[in-house]
Amino acid sequence: MPICIPGQLPAQDVLSGENIFTMDSNRAATQDIRPMEVGILNLMPNKIETEVQILRLLSNTPLQVNVNLIRVDNLAPKHTPQAHMDAFYHDFSEIENKKYDGLIVTGAPLAHLPYEDVKYWDNMKDILEWAQRNVQSTMYLCWxxxxAMYHFYGVQRKLRDNKLSGVFEHKVLDPYNExxxxxxxxxxxxxxxxxxxxSDVYNSxxxxxxxxxxxxxxxxTVVSDDKRMVFVTGHPEYDPETLHDEYYRDLQADLHPAIPANYFTDDDPTKAPLVRWRSHGSLMFNNWLNYYVYQTTPYDLNQLAEKAQPKR
Structure with missing residues (x-):
């Protein structure tokens, strides 16, 4: 089944070129099924690139998914035309009375900024609290x-001296988790x-x-027992060239970045990336939609139960 996205969204042409079926809201209205309602709170500066990455992963499912793009504030985005935001994004005030089966909150390049100093932190807190009442399952990516861990549980992140950048091997600790x-x-x-x-802090x-x-x-990957919160500290949505682009961007900015680990062939930045994460990323999003959203959400979203409030 397709994902339903706004007509004329640039991602539509990219996905169609990859043989991914999308449709606009007018056609979706004729489908006699109950589609999944998924919101994407996109915090990344280059919103168009992130849209394509997330929508690509949401498309690999037999479920029909209606997608709403959500903005955290009205400030002009850094690397996205204002016209694009006005045409395709919803202000939070426009959707705060709506219920969603799923919500994805992207990362943001805010590594060294205290949360309280983030310009939209108050809005972010409001949305996090709203999701507790209005979303069946929320996936939080990277930042x-x-x-979310800080807001809900008072857990403060630590900061590395050097940026963790690269593609790393991970071990499955709970093979029976859906x-x-x-x-x-x-x-x-x-x-x-x-x-x-x-890890021991999460597990505590x-x-x-x-x-x-x-x-x-x-x-x-960190999950809640009730499947309603998923924390993913990396970027399963990244394109093959994303780490390449970030590395050369930081080089040009004289930030002296380390070469992304296990990413370039022979760890040589003049050679092509070794792409070996996309199948797992697609499978994770598909499993989330199926087992954490579709099989747990009520048919009538108005019956969505409020999540138990996290305890600090």
Whole structure:
């Protein structure tokens, strides 16, 4: 089944070129089924690139998925035309009375900024609280995973001296968890961050469990017992060239970045990347939609139960 996205969204042409079936809202209205309602709170500066990455992963499912793109504030985005935001994004005020089967909150390049100094932190807190009442299952990616841990549980991230960048091997710790169904015992995933929270800290929070981790990158996937919160500290959505582009961007900015680990062939940045994470990323999103969203959400979203409030 297709994903339903706004007509004329640039991602539509990209996905169609990859033989991924999408349709606009007018056609979706004629389908006599109950589609999944999924929101994407996109915090990344280059929103168009991130849209394509997330939508690609959501498309690999037999479920029909209606997608709403959500913005955290009205400030002009850094690398996205204002016209694009006005045409395709919803202000939070426009959707705060709506219920969603699933919500994805992306990362953000805010590594060294205290949460309270983030310009939209108050809005972010409001959305996190809203999701507790209005969303069946929420997936937090990278910075958003740490931000949610801080807001809900008072857990503060630590910062590395050097950025963790590269593609790392991870071990499945809970092979019977439905989010990991079909995973090999070991798999690869990209990371690009300074922040981290130790696995034992996640596991010390009642109702949370680390289900995949890496010796180099630490905890990667953390889930709640009720399946309504998923924390992913890396970037399963990344394109093959994303770490390449980040590396050369930082070089040009004289940030002296380390070469992303286990990414370029022979660790040589003049050679092509070794792409070995996309199958796991697709499978994770498919499992999330199926087992954490579709099989747990009520048919009538108005019957969505409020999540038990996390305890600090």
């Amino acid at each position: 958003a995973a740490h931000a 989010l990991l169904r079909g995973f090999d015992p070991y798999f690869y995933a990209p990371h690009s961050r300074f922040g981290y929270i130790d 929070v009642k109702g949370l469990h680390v289900i995949t981790e890496s010796p180099e990158a630490g905890a990667y």
